[in-house]
Amino acid sequence: MAFDDVVKLLALSPSTHTEALAAAAVEPAAGRVDPTFSFVRDEGLVECSAPGVSKASALKVVMAERGIDSGQAMAFGDMPNDLPMLRLVGHPYVMANGHRIMLEAGFPIAGYSDDGAVGAVIDRMLHIAGPRRP
Structure with a gap:
């Protein structure tokens, strides 16, 4: 190699x-x-x-392949390696039990990762967007 x-x-x-x-x-x-x-x-x-290899760069590729605008995307993070990904999306969330660097970054706090916080935020966003369809 x-x-x-x-x-x-x-x-x-x-x-x-x-x-x-x-x-x-x-x-x-x-x-x-x-x-x-x-x-x-x-x-x-x-x-x-390697420069440019991150969760954010992978997410950019996925969004481009699916025609998703980054302003419409949501991401959750708890550690400093998640910062570039959170800066990329329009709906970034930090976990309440995340690293202090994350909690100080100014992103909305989702709640605790072991308390269903990610699902609760997604559920709220789906209800804001409209009723669920079967």
Whole structure:
């Protein structure tokens, strides 16, 4: 496999917390990779993706294939790796038990992920859009 085929590299540090490792990775990454994380642990784990490889880029492709305007799309996130995806859509939601970076980003809060919040938001949106059809 050629290095150009690699889309994600995981960086692990047994002595550095995830958030500190992610912050330290930004400058050395210098646009060659996009460092982020999807969960927090004492033994730091940072995901380094090829530039442009993210949930947001995948969602753009899906929306384009289906003719969906991003302003009409909805997404839910709980960790910093979800930020680009939430910035892409017209209806972004953060989970109430999400990472503090997410809660501070200013998106509407859906509720707790383990309490049916995603389904409740979707249900509200469907009722706003009109009655359900069998």
